[in-house]
Amino acid sequence: MQKSAILVSIAAGLASALLFAGLIGQAAGGLLLPLLTPLPIFIASLGWGSVAGFVSVAVAATAVSAATGSLMVSIPLLVAMGIPAAWIGHLAGLSRLRSDIPAPANDARPALDWYPLSRILMAIVGAAIAACVILGWIIGFNPQEFGPVLAEALGSQAALGPDSEAQLQELGALVVRLVPFVQPALLVAMLAGLLYLAAALTRASGKLPRPRDDIPSAAGLPRIALPIFAGALAFSFLDGLVGLLGAVVAGAFGMAFTLVGLAAMHRRTRGMAARGLLLFSAYAAILLLSIPLFAFLILGAVDVARSGTAPEGKPS
Structure with missing residues (x-):
């Protein structure tokens, strides 16, 4: 070094x-x-x-x-x-x-193939899954145990009647049930977003050797991600360790497909007069409601099913 x-x-x-x-x-x-x-x-x-x-x-x-x-x-x-x-x-x-492409005869940089974005996204998914499984094992995560603890913590904030206590028990169980889905999904989004930000900052400083990727055209996932996601989603409905592992895998791949769907939206709206308004409306709806994320998950899955990885294109 x-x-x-x-x-x-x-x-x-x-x-x-x-x-x-x-x-x-x-x-x-x-x-x-x-x-x-x-x-x-x-x-x-x-x-x-x-x-x-x-x-x-x-x-x-x-x-x-x-x-x-x-x-x-x-x-x-x-x-x-x-x-x-x-x-x-x-x-x-x-x-x-x-x-x-033949190597240049002068001192020009040779043409390079860079590690594809689809595999980088797959690596992010794998890293998020591994991190959540390891951390869950370390803390001994168990929905049956953490649900009542969470409900008790929420109930300690105020005096509650029997009906409210029962509702808090149900709420605690639901929140803990969603954690294995949400945690890896957030980790995938965080790692992908920070990688993009770090690349932009490093490129601005002139230290990034990798050329700028056309993310809307190059983002994608290998087709093998589809059966993995479907199988994990099915296993997530089971109880016990198998269900937890299925939820973690499904959450990570679900966010990855969502990111591919967002990239597809950017690619398909190129050239449209109202592109700015469409993109603003889509992201505003996601921030306010979150439900549109499921639509982009489906769009990303369809995009991967059709092409495996998105076709190459020119940056906007």
Whole structure:
């Protein structure tokens, strides 16, 4: 590693540790800051190489452990944010020479094939699934146990009658039942969004070797994702460990298909006079209602079923 890469790795690791510390210290914005924890690691990996990304993860975990005096505190950082960010950043930086184009005779850059976005998205899904399964195993997540605990916590806020207590029990059971779906879905969205932001920032600094991807045209998933999602969704209705695993896999793939559907919307509205209004209305509806996400999930699944990955196109 060059000296500059080492310095960037250390700085990125310390920045990630500070962002993650917002959750530990329960400071103002403590729920938001940890969501940005992978961003410095992504930037280090994309701009200064894979080794820099993994070194920044080690620095972040070491800083958090040293500050708290506990190795266990750094496990969520490593499992859910650090290692996935470094690994995904590594994949985004992979390339190979194109065999169909002769190597340039001058000092011009050779033509390269970069790791496709569809496989990067698949890797994000895999990382989210692995992170949720590992963290769930560590905390011993059990819906039958966590439901009553959540209901009791909600009920302690006010004096409730028997009917209200029963309703809180049902609400607690429902929320805990949804956690295995929602947690991996949010993690997929977070990693994908921060990867996009990190690429934009690194490109603006002139350090990103990968050319700009036409995301609406290149985003997609391998067709194998469809039967995996369908099978996981079916298993999620079962009780026990199998149902939990099915829910985690279904939640992660569901968000991935939703992102593909959003990319398809951007691609299909190109050239339309009212494109800006359509995109604004779609995202406003998602923020206000969330229900339109299911429509984009279906659109993404149909898009993958038709093409496997979206066709190539020119950036807008």
